[in-house]
Amino acid sequence: MSAKTLYDKLWDAHLVREEEDGTALIYIDRQLLHEVTSPQAFEGLRMAGRKPWRIDTNLATPDHNVPTTDLTGGVASIKDPVSRIQVETLGMNAREFGITEFAMGDIRQGIVHVVGPEEGATLPGMTVVCGDSHTATHGALGALAHGIGTSEVEHVLATQCLIQKKMKNMLVRVNGQLQKGVTPKDVVLAIIGKIGTAGGNGHAIEFGGQVFCDMSIEGRLTVCNMAIEAGARVGLVAVDEKTVEYVQGRPYAPKGDDWDKAVVAWMDLKSDEGAHFDKVVELDGSLIEPQVSWGTSPEMVLDVNGVVPDPTKELDAVKADGIQRALDYMGLKANTPIKEIPAEYVFIGSCTNSRIEDFRAAAEVLKGRKISDNVELALAVPGSGLVKQQAEAEGLDKIFIEAGFEWRNPGCSMCLAMNADKLPTGKHCASTSNRNFEGRQGAGGRTHLVSPEMAAAAAVAGHFVDVRDYL
Amino acid sequence: MDKIVKMTALVAPMDRANVDTDAIIPKQFLKSIKRTGFGPNLFDEWRYEDVGQPDSDNSNRPLRKEFVLNQPRYQDAKILLARENFGCGSSREHAPWALKDYGFDVVIAPSFADIFFNNCFKNGIMPLVLDEAIVDALFQEVFAQEGYALTVDLESQQIVKPNGDVIPFEIDSFRRHCLLNGLDDIGLTLAHKDDIKAYEEQRKKEAPWLFSHAG
Numbered sequence: 001m002s003a004k005t006l007y008d009k010l011w012d013a014h015l016v017r018e019e020e021d022g023t024a025l026i027y028i029d030r031q032l033l034h035e036v037t038s039p040q041a042f043e044g045l046r047m048a049g050r051k052p053w054r055i056d057t058n059l060a061t062p063d064h065n066v067p068t069t070d071l072t073g074g075v076a077s078i079k080d081p082v083s084r085i086q087v088e089t090l091g092m093n094a095r096e097f098g099i100t101e102f103a104m105g106d107i108r109q110g111i112v113h114v115v116g117p118e119e120g121a122t123l124p125g126m127t128v129v130c131g132d133s134h135t136a137t138h139g140a141l142g143a144l145a146h147g148i149g150t151s152e153v154e155h156v157l158a159t160q161c162l163i164q165k166k167m168k169n170m171l172v173r174v175n176g177q178l179q180k181g182v183t184p185k186d187v188v189l190a191i192i193g194k195i196g197t198a199g200g201n202g203h204a205i206e207f208g209g210q211v212f213c214d215m216s217i218e219g220r221l222t223v224c225n226m227a228i229e230a231g232a233r234v235g236l237v238a239v240d241e242k243t244v245e246y247v248q249g250r251p252y253a254p255k256g257d258d259w260d261k262a263v264v265a266w267m268d269l270k271s272d273e274g275a276h277f278d279k280v281v282e283l284d285g286s287l288i289e290p291q292v293s294w295g296t297s298p299e300m301v302l303d304v305n306g307v308v309p310d311p312t313k314e315l316d317a318v319k320a321d322g323i324q325r326a327l328d329y330m331g332l333k334a335n336t337p338i339k340e341i342p343a344e345y346v347f348i349g350s351c352t353n354s355r356i357e358d359f360r361a362a363a364e365v366l367k368g369r370k371i372s373d374n375v376e377l378a379l380a381v382p383g384s385g386l387v388k389q390q391a392e393a394e395g396l397d398k399i400f401i402e403a404g405f406e407w408r409n410p411g412c413s414m415c416l417a418m419n420a421d422k423l424p425t426g427k428h429c430a431s432t433s434n435r436n437f438e439g440r441q442g443a444g445g446r447t448h449l450v451s452p453e454m455a456a457a458a459a460v461a462g463h464f465v466d467v468r469d470y471l
Numbered sequence: 472m473d474k475i476v477k478m479t480a481l482v483a484p485m486d487r488a489n490v491d492t493d494a495i496i497p498k499q500f501l502k503s504i505k506r507t508g509f510g511p512n513l514f515d516e517w518r519y520e521d522v523g524q525p526d527s528d529n530s531n532r533p534l535r536k537e538f539v540l541n542q543p544r545y546q547d548a549k550i551l552l553a554r555e556n557f558g559c560g561s562s563r564e565h566a567p568w569a570l571k572d573y574g575f576d577v578v579i580a581p582s583f584a585d586i587f588f589n590n591c592f593k594n595g596i597m598p599l600v601l602d603e604a605i606v607d608a609l610f611q612e613v614f615a616q617e618g619y620a621l622t623v624d625l626e627s628q629q630i631v632k633p634n635g636d637v638i639p640f641e642i643d644s645f646r647r648h649c650l651l652n653g654l655d656d657i658g659l660t661l662a663h664k665d666d667i668k669a670y671e672e673q674r675k676k677e678a679p680w681l682f683s684h685a686g
Contacts, residue, residue: 013677016670017663023645025660026668029681037563039504050657053667065502082502082525089504126681132561132588147586150506151593151656159660161667165643167585177631197489198556201585231559233585254680262680297489318488318554325487416561418498437493437560443522 003272005169006236007204010144010471014127016161024424025161029126030143030280032112032437033060033099033153035090036418037131041154042093052097053160059121060094060101062087063111064418066382074105083419097157113137113351117221118384120250122372124239124266129156134351134434136227141247142239142269144204147228167234168278170203170272174211176286181468183361184219185353185432186450187283188226189291193301195281200232206271207237211285217246218357225352226434228319229298238270241320248310257309292338292464293436293449295326300436301449304466310334329438330428341448343458345429346371346405347441350415353432354383358452359391363399363446365456365470371404372462378405379421383415403459417442417454430458474653475595478576479622480549483539485615489550490553491560492587496569509565510572514540540573544617553580553610559596564668567594579630582605592646593656597625599640625651640653 004012006078012265016025038060045052052379065083075091078084087104094101100114102108109115116122124142129135131153138145146162156162192199205227212220220237227235237243244263247253254262274342289303300323304307308327311334314320327334332341348354359382371378380400384390388410391397397407414421415433417440423429425444432455433440436447448464457467500512511529516522518540518563520533534541540548540562551570557580558566567590570578576596581603583591591598601609612632613619622631625647630638662669675682 017666018663019645021644023643025663025675026669027667039565040506043504043506047544048657070652086504113521123680125678131562133560135562147562148587149562149567149593149614151564151590155657155660157609158657159664160666160671161660163656197559198582198584199558201582215661228560228586230585231556254683258680258683262678297491322488362519385586416498418501435491435493435560437491439497439516440493443497 003275005236005271005275005277006142006206006238006269007144007167007169008275010125010127011166013125014144022165024164026127027065028129028156028160028162029056029057030128031153031156032116032119032128032130033090034064034112034132035062035086036064037150038085038087038093038153040150041131041157042097044154050158052157055098057160058099058157059243060090060099061109061112061115062090062104064412064416066104066411067419068411068413068421068467072408073105074407076327077334080420106461107385107389110387111354111412113225113353114354116389117141118250120247120253123247123253124243124269133228136223136233136235137221137225137351139227139234139236140217140224141243142237142266144234146233168203169276170200170205170232170279170281171277172205172281173209174181174207174283174285175209176211176284177214178211178285179289181453181471182288182290183451183453184215184222184286186291187199187285188223189293189298189301189449190283190288192226192230192298193291194283194422195230197229197297197299198231200227200230203232203234204234205230205232207235209285212237213240216357217242218355221355222352226298229434239266290451290454290467291452294330294332295323295339296329296436297326298434298436299450300326304338304454304464306338308332308334308336308338331416334380339463342374342428342463343430344374344376344427345423346459347414347429347431347433348414348452348455349379349381349383350433351383352434354381354387356387356390358432359396362452362456363396364469365453366403366460367399369403369460371459374462375385375404375459376427378459379408379414381403381408382410384410414441416440423447428465430455472481475576475597475625475650477622477624477626478480478549480576481545481547481618481621482552482613483545483548484610485539485551485553486610487558488554489556490496492558492566493560495558495566496563501563501565506568507572509569510574513569513573514538515588547574548576550577550579550621550623551575552606553578555581555603557583559584564590564594567591567596571596572629579606579609590602594651595650597623597650599642601638601640605638
């Protein structure tokens with residue numbers, strides 16, 4: 001038998017049938033649902049008189065529209081009527097079709113990509129889908145996870161399968177040891193900076209090498225989360241003992257005899273020696289510096305000690321035009337040092353960086369410090385009710401509050417500003433989220449993607465700084 | 472779903488790379504629980520001077536006159552000509568819904584983001600990939616000639632230029648078949664329900680923990 005990649009193995013294990021032209025049906029073990037991309041899928045089922053194929057594989061939680069302020073009023077506390085209808089619709093659909101929902105007020109509610117792994121609802125070797133591009137996150141546990149559109153959400157509900165063609169295999173290998181103050185977020189931003197936002201198009205990316213072996217599961221979740229920002233629908237990390245240890249004992253994880261069988265199967269979830277990758281990219285982990293995005297695409301990213309690019313030095317006309325547009329939108333001049341860019345807003349949260357380790361790391365920087373007077377609003381938004389509870393048990397909330405942050409309730413919040421948390425026009429934000437597109441955090445808002453540590457340090461300084469000076 | 476076979480239509484040029492789905496349809500419009508009505512908010516932040524809301528009366532909003540879709544010469548375009556990595560970012564199907572609702576049936580680009588590319592087919596939009604040099608030439612011609620229209624023939628897999636030149640294009644045979652016949656994916660998949668059930672029976676033996684009731 002020829003050597004297989006991890007992606008090949010996951011694909012083969014889920015292949016229901018394949019046509020001659022390569023169009024395949026792959027079986028889906030878990031679908032996560034949220035309020036924004038599911039209503040039209042449920043409506044489609046109703047209109048066609050169809051029922052879900054397997055109810056128990058679905059798990060729903062509202063996240064995009066949920067307020068992060070006082071939640072005591074439940075769904076009724078959502079002031080924006082359109083947001084409220086969407087959250088209510090998710091609840092009604094879950095009840096009508098018998099799907100488990102962690103609704104507002106449930107301690108388990110949170111960002112769908114934080115909730116899945118936290119509950120053990122995402123397991124190694126599973127296929128996972130969600131109507132959200134950041135579903136790539138779950139690949140950190142050795143699961144084949146695809147972000148899908150609403151028609152596909154409906155298709156999976158009705159058939160338990162996804163129509164897919166097999167992607168190509170890509171390996172991103174990062175060896176060496178990261179410097180102190182350099183985080184998983186910096187690693188993935190550096191990768192995107194190198195390969196570009198279309199670098200992984202058509203590929204499943206496996207992240208391999210010493211850096212990912214040494215990385216915690218939460219760090220791997222951060223890296224896989226942003227595979228889509230490199231164009232790849234799928235990001236993967238091989239299963240190891242850390243993965244098994246992370247999953248064990250979680251509410252949805254297998255128990256007893258099933259657990260023992262599962263662990264044996266999971267230990268094979270790695271690429272075989274000599275497996276073929278269509279594309280291989282290598283980075284030296286020891287050379288990665290803390291990263292800050294300067295423009296309006298995640299590939300527009302630099303070392304913290306860098307300077308904003310000059311379009312007149314770019315020979316490709318389409319690229320030069322892109323740089324100029326980004327500079328105009330961001331209100332930046334060519335050749336400005338990153339460290340001179342102000343941080344008027346700070347956002348620590350999102351499916352990329354809202355797990356307990358993220359808050360611990362940011363708190364380490366904030367401890368005994370205050371945020372700068374230049375900062376108009378600093379938000380800390382845990383990824384789930386359980387992350388929030390854990391952080392509070394460790395006293396992290398007090399560190400954030402004493403430093404001048406607002407300590408909020410879980411949700412997607414200012415990552416995409418579908419709720420009330422919006423970045424105002426023209427303001428620069430140090431954000432631990434995943435996209436710096438125009439208008440992403442609020443119309444006219446200017447996003448700079450960074451790690452939680454870098455966001456905390458920028459909050460203290462009032463402009464971007466090298467977090468290593470704060471450790 | 473509507474069938475797409477052959478059409479001749481005006482081309483609108485979207486001359487920038489990496490157009491993301493947040494730009495195609497900004498987040499505030501994702502709060503709708505319907506599939507229709509997104510057309511007036513397609514490219515909302517680039518198209519209007521103000522910030523649109525789901526309940527805005529779009530007919531009274533100030534337009535950015537220089538934006539391509541606001542220029543009189545591109546009114547009624549059904550083909551969008553775009554640059555590389557079109558549709559990157561969020562998986563929101565609201566992006567193809569908005570393009571379709573506005574009137575676009577075809578998007579031509581040197582490359583597309585994967586999820587957006589898939590979403591197009593589900594909504595009767597043809598995403599056509601052409602060589603960068605050909606796309607470049609098309610941009611020049613669209614800019615140079617007012618009223619520039621292309622004929623897109625899915626059956627023969629050809630684009631015909633106003634001067635009669637033919638550009639062949641590749642398209643996945645399954646997707647082509649579905650577009651030509653207006654087929655519903657779910658119905659097609661359910662025709663294989665015995666295969667799905669057989670897979671489940673086999674899988675239950677290999678990985679029973681995936682079928683035991685969770686939680």
